[in-house]
Amino acid sequence: MIRIIAITLFVVVLFGGGFVVARRAKIPNSSAAVALGLGILWSAAIIGFAVLAVYGPNEVIQPGEVDHRGYGSGLAIVGSVMLALIAFVVSCITAIRVARSPRDPNIGARLA
Secondary structure: OOOHHHHHHHHHHHHHHHHHHHHHHHOOOOOOOHHHHHHHHHHHHHHHHHHHHHHHHHOOOOHOOOOOOHHHEEEEEEEHHHHHHHHHHHHHHHHHHHHHOOOOHHHHHHHH
8 A cells, every 4th residue: 555655656746747847937037947946856856756666665564574586676766767867858858948938928827
């Protein structure tokens, strides 16, 4: 049960972070630096929740019942770091594209 909750939180952060970065970059008077900062936070959240999804359930289980074999958890963390780097690049591209696009003055009123 704990593993399902941790994986669900990871998926929410993975997909929800992109929407937050894109919406925040569309607000008038927001700089590309703010969007890039959100990209860094999104990448850190991906890594953090990936670590929670991989190692968190083992902290709840009794020490004698945990069985670690192979390189699965290590490869999951390496994959999560690569995914976080991809998310950072996507957020940088989003920030640059939105910063260069013409802004609608009514967007801020709808989002605020």
